[in-house]
Amino acid sequence: MPDHKPESANDMTDSIQDYLQNGPRPELAEQxxxxxxxxLDAELPPRAYYDNVPNTLIGDVWVAxxxxxxxxxxxxxxxxxxxAVLTKGQRYRPVxxxxxxxxxxxxxxxxxxxxxxxxxxxxxxxxxxxFQRSVLLAAREVPRGQVTTYADIAQxxxxxxxxxxxxxxxxxxxxxxxxxxxxxVNSDGTLxxxxxxxxxxxxxxxxKLEGVALVG
Amino acid sequence: MPPENTAFPPFDALVxxxxxxLFSYLWRILQNxxxxxxxxxxxxxxxFRAYSGLTHADNxxxxxxxxxxxxxxxxxxxxxxxxxxxxxEDEELGSRDQDPAHVVAAQLSIRQVKQAVMALxxxxxxxxxxxxxxxxxxxxxxxxxxxxxxAVRANVYQAARKLRxxxxxxxxxxx
Numbered sequence: 001m002p003d004h005k006p007e008s009a010n011d012m013t014d015s016i017q018d019y020l021q022n023g024p025r026p027e028l029a030e031q032x033x034x035x036x037x038x039x040l041d042a043e044l045p046p047r048a049y050y051d052n053v054p055n056t057l058i059g060d061v062w063v064a065x066x067x068x069x070x071x072x073x074x075x076x077x078x079x080x081x082x083x084a085v086l087t088k089g090q091r092y093r094p095v096x097x098x099x100x101x102x103x104x105x106x107x108x109x110x111x112x113x114x115x116x117x118x119x120x121x122x123x124x125x126x127x128x129x130x131f132q133r134s135v136l137l138a139a140r141e142v143p144r145g146q147v148t149t150y151a152d153i154a155q156x157x158x159x160x161x162x163x164x165x166x167x168x169x170x171x172x173x174x175x176x177x178x179x180x181x182x183x184x185v186n187s188d189g190t191l192x193x194x195x196x197x198x199x200x201x202x203x204x205x206x207x208k209l210e211g212v213a214l215v216g
Numbered sequence: 217m218p219p220e221n222t223a224f225p226p227f228d229a230l231v232x233x234x235x236x237x238l239f240s241y242l243w244r245i246l247q248n249x250x251x252x253x254x255x256x257x258x259x260x261x262x263x264f265r266a267y268s269g270l271t272h273a274d275n276x277x278x279x280x281x282x283x284x285x286x287x288x289x290x291x292x293x294x295x296x297x298x299x300x301x302x303x304x305e306d307e308e309l310g311s312r313d314q315d316p317a318h319v320v321a322a323q324l325s326i327r328q329v330k331q332a333v334m335a336l337x338x339x340x341x342x343x344x345x346x347x348x349x350x351x352x353x354x355x356x357x358x359x360x361x362x363x364x365x366x367a368v369r370a371n372v373y374q375a376a377r378k379l380r381x382x383x384x385x386x387x388x389x390x391x
Contacts, residue, residue: 019329020244020345021349023243028249032236035253036231036257036260043261094226095226
């Protein structure tokens with residue numbers, strides 16, 4: 001096998017060397033970049049801007065929003081896990097951008113410190129099924145300081161026998177706290193499930209924050 | 217989706233970091249602005265679809281180069297145009313260079329340079345552009361092209377040799 005020592009750059013003539021070395025004019029690359037972004041915006045899933053709210057009552061809370069509203073609130077997970085949730089099924093293109101989600105971070109932070117009573121933030125539930133949306137919007141009507149049951153939510157959406165599906169829809173609530181699925185409990189008065197490794201404890205913390213008197 | 221321990225940057229960060237360099241790369245191997253731009257867009261659309269299926273984030277730059285190279289190859293086969301007629305087409309190169317020893321080379325026009333570059337076999341063109349002008353180490357060029365490092369070296373060597381002889385032929389013609 002002959003030894004193909006790379007020849008030095010000047011073994012090509014200077015004109016080709018210069019021409020290739022210089023490459024396209026920088027404005028061309030810049031214009032191509034701008035048109036690329038426009039094409040990606042037109043053809044790829046929408047952007048979801050995200051950042052976290054550190055050290056709240058329930059730990060670090062991640063907040064993600066599209067141009068239309070909140071798409072995800074999550075806690076007790078790493079950034080990588082958050083990105084996995086956002087990109088699952090290619091629903092969103094995540095972009096970490098504190099400024100874009102500042103209003104949401106501030107509101108959530110104040111709420112969890114007990115300095116704010118209501119969380120009337122816009123939510124973007126377009127990626128959900130109509131059933132799931134109807135369950136979440138009904139759950140949103142349960143006021144602070146009160147709890148209700150899965151069966152009651154099933155009643156409210158006109159599907160009284162669907163309480164198990166209601167439970168499932170609430171377990172998959174993408175925007176907890178803002179849509180207060182923690183206010184929905186079992187008919188026998190037990191707490192019922194909640195997301196994350198510290199699920200029930202988180203649910204309890206939120207209900208206590210909202211002044212719900214818990215027995216037992 | 218990616219395992220917990222590897223850091224996958226958000227897709228938009230990849231676009232921001234690599235789009236300009238990939239455009240330069242595509243421009244260099246295709247010698248046509250419009251083709252380079254079409255392939256750039258196609259490269260990132262393909263990359264997005266594949267991104268969530270990646271299992272490791274070791275060398276995303278080389279991964280993007282690989283997609284760009286395949287895209288350019290298909291584009292070139294499908295749609296083989298001659299290098300674009302740019303406004304500066306007949307501009308002489310090397311006009312800054314007053315050294316009489318370079319005067320003959322300086323008389324090559326952009327058209328001739330483009331023809332010389334495009335006359336290279338695809339593997340040689342890709343190899344020389346990646347290693348000499350995109351500054352990828354041989355190991356990465358090998359991974360982008362799916363050939364051995366030794367084969368990369370051979371392709372770069374052949375490309376340089378051909379460009380030189382091509383240019384010498386032009387020079388003789390114009391002598």
